Amino acid sequence: MKRVDILGRWQKRLAVASCAWVLASCGTEGSEAPGPLPAPVEAVRQLVESRVGELAPVLEEAAREKALRGAVEALVANEAARPFAARVQSGLRYSTVYQREYVDGERWPFLTEEGGLNEVGLAVLEEVRKAPLHGIDPTLFGVERIEKLQARIAALSPDEPAGEESAFKLQPQEVESLVVAVSAFAETHGGLEGPVVERTLIRGGTGLERVQEYVRERGRAFAERSALRAELELYVADAALRYAREMRHANLNRLGWRELRDAGGSTELILGRMQHTLEALNKAGGADDVQEVFRGLEPDHPQYRALFEATQRYREWVAEGGWPEVRPVSLREGTRSPRVGVLRERLRREGYLSPVEPDEEVVEPGDEVEEASAELVARADVLDPDGEVARSDAAGADEVPAEEVVPEVDAAGADEVPAEEVVPEVDPDVVDAALIEAMRLYRQTHQFQERGEPGAGVWRSLNVSAERRLAQMELTLGRWRESHMDGDEDFVFVNIPDFHAEVFVEGERQMRFRVVVGNNKRVCDRDTGRWVYPNATPVQWAPMEHMILNPSWYVPPRLVRESLAPKAANNPNYYEENGYEVLQLGSGEAVRQKPGPDNALGVAKFIFPNEQNIYLHDTPQKHYFDYPVRGFSSGCVRVHQPVELARFLAEYQGREELNIDELIDSGRTRKIDFERQLPVFIEYYTVWIDEAGHANFLADIYRDDARRSSEDPEAFDDCSARLAPKEVDVEGSDEQPAGVSSDLGP
Secondary structure, three states, X not given: OHHHHHHHHHHHHHHHHXXXXXXXXXXXXXXXXXXXXXXXXXXXXXXXXHHHHHHHHHHHHHHHHHHHHHHHHHHHHHHHHOOHHHHXXXXXXXXXXXXXXXXXXXXXXXXXXXXXXXXXXXXXXHHHHOHHHHOOOHHHOOHHHHXXXXXXXXXXXXXXXXXXXXXXXXXXXXXXXXXXXXXXXXXXXXXXXXXXXXXXXXXXXXXOHHHHHHHHHHHHHHHHHHHHHHHHHHHHHHHHHHHHHHHHHOOOOOOOHXXXXXXXXXHHXXXXXXXXXXXHHHOOOOHHHHHHHHHOOOOOXXXXXXXXXXXXXXXXXXXXXXXXXXXXXXXOOOEEOHHHHHHHHHHHHXXXXXXXXXXXXXXOOXXXXXXXXXXXXXXXXXXXXXXXXXXXXXXXOOOXXXXXXXXXXXXXXXXXXXXHHOOOOOOOOEOOHHHXXXXXXXXXXXXXXXXXXXXXXXXXXHOOXXXXXXXXXXXXXXXXXOOOOOOOOOXXXXXXXXXXXXXXXXXXXXXXXXXXXXXXXXXXXXXXXXXXXXXXXOOEEEEOOXXXXXXXXXXXXXXXXXXXXXXXXXXOOHXXXXXXXXXXXXXXXXXXXXXXXXXXXXXXXXXXXXXXXXXEEOOOOHHHHHOOOOEEEOOOEXXXXXXXXXXXXXXXXXXXXXOHHXXXXXXXXXXXXXXXXXXXXXXXXXXXXXXXXXXXXXXXXOOHXXXXXXXXXXXXXXXXXXXXXXXXXXXXXXXXXXXXXXXXXX
């Protein structure tokens, strides 16, 4: 309504001014010389007349823009009408985002130009192509379709501009209408700065209907290119958002139901994240900015980037053919065997050993090697209860100690060389200190005992293929994309398969210490027919609220039934003799272990409330920490350095007045609340990159990697055919040390 009033007012002004000018120019007796038009009208007319001859290219561009916008709107509308599952399979998954951004928000295509993808679009496509390097399925992004669209646009003939005879020319009355419209536009927008004539002409209005018709008609000439460009624009955008979803945006593990509710639900939350990424790409000025946007989608923990870079090394080793299979051989220094040469080459291929110079040909043994085991848990030598290392076929028939080999010597000595000039050659078939150290490092990074002759588990591990190791690394990259961590700088981190915990402040690691986690006994659930791990430490996160020094322990009812009650039935004084007391509570009877040196929780426990009632705590069973694979608890996390952790947390809280050692020595129970609540993250990563850059392949203690890697996870979990056994142990890793008959700790 306002626009019509303004146009009407300017039309009246122009009519009055024109009449006055005409009368004055005709002249009458006594009349004065004609005066100038009112300043605004004259300025507008001059501006319009100066641009009239240059408007054909403007209309040409307007026709292109209209055709492209129409193609975008049509494509978005068509995709929105398709079922979501169909869009996920072969269309625009995020048509809702494109409706908001490109249609409702009138965002101009920023990934394409007339000839196809622009610099930003090409950079986006290049980043999406890197998805397989992160272990992400490349078929999710429609790259092949994008490349075909790009080729089709490149094959189009250039659009012919309108010829001189068909170029649009304004008629006199249309010029007058344009003057009126520009004047109204200038009044509304505060002046004549910028391309106001062009904008007004394209907007159209009263008296300019022929302009709009020309733009529509001319736009048909650009229909094919516009349709292809719209497809290319939106499919590249969709590939970028699908990548963002896989890398980061679909991870809602950190959020509770209240946060999801406040965000409008998970779908709305993810769509909002997608719009933010699209806006960031729209602001990108070139390939470097695009790369920064994509790098920002990666998990924030430094371990992800370290693992990604290590994965590329293993990818190269796979492409080079992996490594040779090895047979057991004694690692006594000086032992000679062709098997030693093969072992040396095997370690060199994975970066544990430098190549021998001069590079001699390695003799491959002809013995058949049994199929490598993919299970890292099955390690007999790691968990030998006596601390001895199992020896399996360690001394082959073709081994000869080096000191027993007598080399031939030229007695004449005619061609002797001074000793200082002799460069000793390394015999690749002889065990030397470098090979022993390389094997020690390998065993360390694979959770084996580092000393003594390697057992059967070490040799099986060495024969796990490079392809299998690469698959483990890619699976672990995927786990990081599911992490509960989201940019935290201060936190406690427990990696279950690593059997270590770490404390970070401002992104820097302050502590690293051993932990014991839940054992891996599995039970066939008779109700569901599925394998379960009742004592497994669960993946979770929660803020640490307080710690308790000299705690008591309420024994879980299950442990009371299974372990304590039978002993108390045989010995009425059992509870009192072993530091337990029976309490009568409103909910029934409970058994509590008093604070003291034998208390299962030791001198401290650290509480981060959670549904599973998992916490960190000390333990009197210190010998468990001597084992590389430490899955012995009933679910809670036992800490090797509880006093040091308590001191650190007190300092982190700024509680200098707390003397942790004195409080513990007092024997009194003391609860210390935390104002600064560190989040505790308990997660599950079977590949870990250490500070030296070596990939550590860790125990898949709860077989979760094996489940994910299986062709049918449902069948993997199924135990319905084996309901007869009540309990089944996973191989090896839950074996208890010698001399320990039971362990009732949490």
